[in-house]
Amino acid sequence: MSQAAETTRGHERPAPPGEPSAAPSSDGLSLRAVTKSFGGFHAVRSLDLDVPRGSFIALLGPSGCGKTTTLRMVAGLEVPTSGTITLAGQDITRLKPYQRPVNTVFQSYALFPHLDIFENVAFGLRRRKAKDVDATVRQMLDLVELGSQARKRPAQLSGGQQQRVALARALINNPEVLLLDEPLGALDLKLRRSMQVEIKRIQTDVGRTFVHVTHDQEEAMTMADTVAVMNAGVIEQMGAPAELYENPRSTFVANFLGQSNLIAGRVVSRSADVVTVDMHGIQVSVPAARSHTDGDGGWVGIRPEKVLIGEAGSQLDAPGNTIPGGVVSDVSFVGVSTQYLVRMPWGQELQVFSQNTGRTRIFETGDQVELSWRPEYAFLLDAAQDASAGAQRADSD
Amino acid sequence: MAWLRRNLVLILGIAVLVYTFVPIFVVVLMSFNDPASRLIYSFDGFTLHNWLNLCEDPSMCSALGRSVQIGLLSTVVSTILGTMAAFALVRHDFRGRSATNLLIFLPMAAPEIVLGSSLLALFVGAGFAGQLGFWTILIAHIMFCLSFVVVTVRARLAGLDDTLEQAAMDLYATPQQTFWRVTFPLVFPGILGAALLSFSLSFDDFIVTNLNAGQTTTFPMYVWGVAQRGVPMQVNVVGTIMFLISVVIVVGGEVVSRRRSRALA
Numbered sequence: 001m002s003q004a005a006e007t008t009r010g011h012e013r014p015a016p017p018g019e020p021s022a023a024p025s026s027d028g029l030s031l032r033a034v035t036k037s038f039g040g041f042h043a044v045r046s047l048d049l050d051v052p053r054g055s056f057i058a059l060l061g062p063s064g065c066g067k068t069t070t071l072r073m074v075a076g077l078e079v080p081t082s083g084t085i086t087l088a089g090q091d092i093t094r095l096k097p098y099q100r101p102v103n104t105v106f107q108s109y110a111l112f113p114h115l116d117i118f119e120n121v122a123f124g125l126r127r128r129k130a131k132d133v134d135a136t137v138r139q140m141l142d143l144v145e146l147g148s149q150a151r152k153r154p155a156q157l158s159g160g161q162q163q164r165v166a167l168a169r170a171l172i173n174n175p176e177v178l179l180l181d182e183p184l185g186a187l188d189l190k191l192r193r194s195m196q197v198e199i200k201r202i203q204t205d206v207g208r209t210f211v212h213v214t215h216d217q218e219e220a221m222t223m224a225d226t227v228a229v230m231n232a233g234v235i236e237q238m239g240a241p242a243e244l245y246e247n248p249r250s251t252f253v254a255n256f257l258g259q260s261n262l263i264a265g266r267v268v269s270r271s272a273d274v275v276t277v278d279m280h281g282i283q284v285s286v287p288a289a290r291s292h293t294d295g296d297g298g299w300v301g302i303r304p305e306k307v308l309i310g311e312a313g314s315q316l317d318a319p320g321n322t323i324p325g326g327v328v329s330d331v332s333f334v335g336v337s338t339q340y341l342v343r344m345p346w347g348q349e350l351q352v353f354s355q356n357t358g359r360t361r362i363f364e365t366g367d368q369v370e371l372s373w374r375p376e377y378a379f380l381l382d383a384a385q386d387a388s389a390g391a392q393r394a395d396s397d
Numbered sequence: 398m399a400w401l402r403r404n405l406v407l408i409l410g411i412a413v414l415v416y417t418f419v420p421i422f423v424v425v426l427m428s429f430n431d432p433a434s435r436l437i438y439s440f441d442g443f444t445l446h447n448w449l450n451l452c453e454d455p456s457m458c459s460a461l462g463r464s465v466q467i468g469l470l471s472t473v474v475s476t477i478l479g480t481m482a483a484f485a486l487v488r489h490d491f492r493g494r495s496a497t498n499l500l501i502f503l504p505m506a507a508p509e510i511v512l513g514s515s516l517l518a519l520f521v522g523a524g525f526a527g528q529l530g531f532w533t534i535l536i537a538h539i540m541f542c543l544s545f546v547v548v549t550v551r552a553r554l555a556g557l558d559d560t561l562e563q564a565a566m567d568l569y570a571t572p573q574q575t576f577w578r579v580t581f582p583l584v585f586p587g588i589l590g591a592a593l594l595s596f597s598l599s600f601d602d603f604i605v606t607n608l609n610a611g612q613t614t615t616f617p618m619y620v621w622g623v624a625q626r627g628v629p630m631q632v633n634v635v636g637t638i639m640f641l642i643s644v645v646i647v648v649g650g651e652v653v654s655r656r657r658s659r660a661l662a
């Protein structure tokens with residue numbers, strides 16, 4: 001149980017939904033009950049979000065979840081239908097984009113094709129009549145390693161270079177908040193990985209608030225200190241990447257962030273620490289802190305890599321919930337691990353990722369197995385939620 | 398036979414080019430002609446006389462001057478009005494926008510003779526029968542140039558990514574600065590193209606002009622008028638000059654843009 005307590009400690013997010021926070025963090029960015037409707041469509045619904053100054057937050061969600069609309073409202077490119085946005089204590093809800101200390105790296109980069117790299121980067125400084133434009137731009141171009149390309153046009157640069165120009169053009173203005181709208185979407189995988197590290201490094205160096213919008217869960221978890229998972233215009237859950245992954249509160253988060261086995265169950269008893277759930281005749285326990293439903297039923301969730309697999313009747317290493325009667329129905333060997341699909345007596349196929357440590361043999365299709373997991377890794381979700389919400393693959397249940 | 402098959406595309410290409418350039422070549426050649434008779438079109442000898450005595454027939458030069466004047470004025474007015482209309486049509490959603498988009502094509506689609514005669518009916522009906530001339534021609538030219546400007550500029554504007562303007566605003570540019578620093582420079586090639594098109598449409602328009610000119614004569618009307626009596630060789634000089642000016646503009650534009658990109662590469 002101690003482990004469970006550890007993984008859940010401090011997972012309370014800054015502003016729980018529904019409860020109006022008494023004092024918005026005065027120096028950061030905060031959104032209060034922000035709603036944006038386009039005609040009858042609600043892109044963002046009464047969204048509350050607090051971003052402390054200097055933090056790196058990712059808004060993660062599938063396309064159409066409202067993450068980009070949220071970003072554009074912070075940038076001033078959309079005006080909220082209702083609600084307020086404050087930055088460092090100042091209400092910026094209705095300020096024009098050019099009146100707020102916020103800059104954006106656009107998904108398409110939006111570099112000015114008629115200006116060279118130098119003038120693109122200098123654009124914001126010139127509009128604000130800054131001094132020492134020349135030296136500042138040189139310095140910024142060196143930071144993104146484009147010093148030698150200053151007189152080229154955007155079209156003459158590669159995608160990765162254009163991306164760095166877009167970043168430099170926004171960063172040079174020293175914005176209170178830097179918004180990144182899927183800035184790595186157009187890059188190939190290898191370049192994307194190195195840019196993720198690069199942007200994270202720059203954020204640490206300049207110590208500014210970064211708000212990053214992405215649909216790539218791996219990108220969000222790698223780069224951000226805090227991830228807010230968005231779905232259908234609301235934030236489903238927000239927290240550090242590890243918290244979100246280890247203790248998802250909804251089926252959407254459980255499926256969208258990584259993969260989960262969700263097994264239907266009925267709550268048998270509740271104590272202060274433990275909820276006992278009957279799962280197709282097998283009793284399993286879930287830490288109370290990881291139970292996110294008050295109902296009689298629920299989805300027992302367990303990550304595939306937390307499930308141990310062993311011969312039927314064998315003594316598994318994990319002192320915890322044991323589920324006998326499985327039959328291996330699919331085996332994929334992926335090198336570092338083996339991914340199994342195991343058909344359970346109630347017909348459901350569970351995913352199991354087993355590290356290839358060499359200590360256990362690799363099972364074959366048709367083998368009788370039993371599964372087990374430590375109770376502290378399991379979580380319990382609301383039965384009313386769709387078990388396949390947020391799943392990227394049809395076979396994940 | 399095999400050789401022919403290999404080079405057929407090249408041969409056809411050259412043939413088409415020759416076919417296109419022959420009339421221009423004849424115009425240039427004739428500008429140096431020393432004709433034996435005004436009525437016979439043959440090259441009788443080389444002379445610079447036509448070039449050195451451009452205004453031998455003063456009525457040709459005054460018609461030419463008038464055409465240039467009308468061309469420039471209608472270009473300026475239709476380019477400004479048309480550019481503004483194109484911005485309204487692309488950037489603003491208003492009642493009747495799609496109808497306007499359709500109607501703007503009408504002057505281009507309607508036969509010129511119909512356009513010209515209905516304009517004449519309009520002018521006469523409005524009581525301008527006695528005042529047909531420079532101003533009625535100008536009004537007519539602005540009208541039909543306008544459609545071409547709107548269509549040309551609109552195409553350029555529609556192809557312009559509006560996140561560029563959002564990016565400018567995000568980088569502290571006011572709406573005015575955004576327009577002059579980003580939008581206008583990017584749309585400018587379209588506006589320039591529209592202006593050049595307007596000038597050439599206005600300069601060589603005959604049908605609409607002829608119907609609404611009254612006693613006034615433009616250059617195309619002059620050429621038409623003297624054609625029966627034998628066209629003076631100076632007409633070819635004017636043609637050659639016009640041709641050279643357009644070549645200079647096109648080649649100049651190409652050289653500037655090439656040099657710009659080469660210097661940066």
